Amino acid sequence: MGRAQFEYDEVGNTFYYVLVSFYALVLIPATFFFWPSSKLDKSEKKEHCYCEGCTEKRIKAEAKRPWRRTKKFLTFLALALAWILFFIIVRKVTQIEVEHTEYDPYAILGIDQGAASSVVKKKYRELSKTMHPDKGGDPVQFDRIAKAYQALTDDESRENWEKYGNPDGPTATTFGIALPKWIVSKEYGVWVLAFYGFVLMVLLPSAV
Numbered sequence: 001m002g003r004a005q006f007e008y009d010e011v012g013n014t015f016y017y018v019l020v021s022f023y024a025l026v027l028i029p030a031t032f033f034f035w036p037s038s039k040l041d042k043s044e045k046k047e048h049c050y051c052e053g054c055t056e057k058r059i060k061a062e063a064k065r066p067w068r069r070t071k072k073f074l075t076f077l078a079l080a081l082a083w084i085l086f087f088i089i090v091r092k093v094t095q096i097e098v099e100h101t102e103y104d105p106y107a108i109l110g111i112d113q114g115a116a117s118s119v120v121k122k123k124y125r126e127l128s129k130t131m132h133p134d135k136g137g138d139p140v141q142f143d144r145i146a147k148a149y150q151a152l153t154d155d156e157s158r159e160n161w162e163k164y165g166n167p168d169g170p171t172a173t174t175f176g177i178a179l180p181k182w183i184v185s186k187e188y189g190v191w192v193l194a195f196y197g198f199v200l201m202v203l204l205p206s207a208v
Contacts, residue, residue, distance in 0.1 A: 016093045017093060019089060020086070020089045020090055020093055023086055023089060024086065027082055027083065027086055030079075030082075031079055031082075031083075034075055034078075034079060035075075035076075035079065103161075105147075105148030105149075105151045105152050105161065105167070106148075106152070108144055108145060108148040109123050109124065109127065109145065109148050109149065109152070110123065110127075111123050115152075117152070117153055120149060120152045120153055121149075121153065124145065124149040127142075127145050128142075128145075131145055147167070154167075
């Protein structure tokens, strides 16, 4: 049994799914909590008392009203920008193409599953005439063809592929982590931890 390995999301595709999920969990409740209320507008329609004390209170309240309106506008603007960013991330996620494909030497050579060795050799000779680097072919593609040919013509490699899906035999179990590798690197790890600490110890308590 192979040992376990952890593989970080170098491309960042999986990270976007985690990001949009976490972002939605924060953005939706924040929108309901911080969305500008219209209570002030409704209170303006009520009849006012014109006694000296109430008039003085009303003058003080009206003096603060421009700041309240500015605060409403800024809150609305921040939420609008947050939702625009959310839809940009969602659009990015919908455009991600899954690039995971299982290794299949038959598909690489373009032959049927379980084809005989003679068929494999014949197909390899045909592809070598056009795909070999000396014939102007792609070196990377020809390397894949050569490995597929070796996997299907060597008895041990073919048996390993049929059993384990790998010509080299059983490999280590790989667990994917939906984080770019740079997040846990020594260079940026401290800043990431500082950011999480700021969010959890400053932003969230102040929002409650």
